[in-house]
Amino acid sequence: MEHKSKYPISHVVGFLFSLVLTFVAVFVTLKMNVSYTIVMWIIGSLAVIQAGLQLFMFMHVTEGEDGKTNVMNMAYAVFVAIVIVAGSIWVLTSGHAAH
Amino acid sequence: MSANVNHSLPLEYQTEQNRLNILGFWIFLGAEIVLFATLFAVYGVLGHRYAGGPTPSDIFKLNDVLIETLLLLTSSFTCGLAVFFMRQRDMKKMLVWFIITLLLGAGFLFMEIREFIHYVHEGATMQTSAFLSSFFVLLGTHGAHVTFGIIWAIMLVIQLLQRGLTPVTARKMFIISLYWHFLDVVWIFIFTFVYLKGMVA
Structure with missing residues (x-):
């Protein structure tokens, strides 16, 4: 549970993934030429994944x-x-x- | 019970009292999720009733919203770093990252207030339509949480400077970090189901 490493690796990875997910969601919304329903399912799933990242990699819900x-x-x-x-x-x- | 201090654990988990407080705060966050769920439900039902007023694509400006999103996301990251350094008992680095977190949070709040003022100038007020009523209630509740979090954090910084890093102040720091990450989690859903949704339609 105690951070043994000198480098906050899980936070950095969580942050980078969150940034990627945010920009992918923007890209899908603005540039992808698919129906409204499909866009909402994609960006909705991306939001759920990003919330999970926050919960596990930043908030350490399991510890x-x-x-x-x-x-x-x-x-x-x-x-x-x-x-x-x-x-x-x-x-x-x-x-x-x-x- | 609370006198039993287990030194093998991180500071904030060392006493029974601290563990119970942290568990209690997680349960509070569960209730907060339900609170925001009701507001998202209202927005989901009323979000497309414009009453002849502006629609989301008329008023939302993606650039400003993206800046708000990045400010809050980065502040969630720096808040995580603050707790990381707290566990290394490095109070100086912890405070630096925590104060950066606060400044990013304040930047977010500044952008959001500017956004609201811009909407009102465009004639998009809380009274204009069901869409805007539910929009301002959802966003306003989140913004009020951020405001409260900043005031709370300033008071905690003062206490940390006075008392240093003890099991009690470490527990308070850990709990506010959970609160702050939670506000970013809510924002992810606002960003997706309010702003991006408004841009698709």
Whole structure:
């Protein structure tokens, strides 16, 4: 758990990957000639990957004796977030379309 | 219990009290994820109701948004470096990187406030449309978190200068680093599902 190395390698790697993911997302949005749905799926996936990088390489979610609890807590929070976002959009837009 | 100090662990994990505080903060972050999820849900439902007002592609300026993104991403990185040097018990380097983090955070806030002023001048206010109401509530909540984080961090820097690096101040430093990384995680989703989404459509 303690950083033994003299060089913050995981932070540097996480930072570089984050930069790449950000610019790839911008490139896909502006330059790729594919449908809206495909663009949203690609950049949405890139965002999830980048959030994971932050969680594991910057925040070290797994470390400490409560590491497993942290991971389960985050997984549950993400599950609730997906239910709230996807569920709300689904219910409210389909309800609106039906009336 | 809290008197038991385990010196084999990093400073911030050495006491039972510290471990519980850190666990508690992770649970708080879980609640924060849900808070932001509700705001993203509102934006997802109302984000395309323009009421005859400006649309995202009318007002968003990618260059400014990209600068904000890079400022916040870099500040998340430098904040990680601060904790890295804290674990090497190098308080000087830790403080330098932490203050750089704060300056980048302040730069982000400056850019965001400028962006909001620009929108209002263009007639895109919170009252204009459901899109802009939900936009300003989501972005404003994130910006308020950054503002609060900067004030919190300044107070922590003062305490670190007074007390030095102890298990207690190290735990406080570690917890604010989690908070700061979390704000960048939220920004990734704002950048993708608010700004980039607005540019595709």
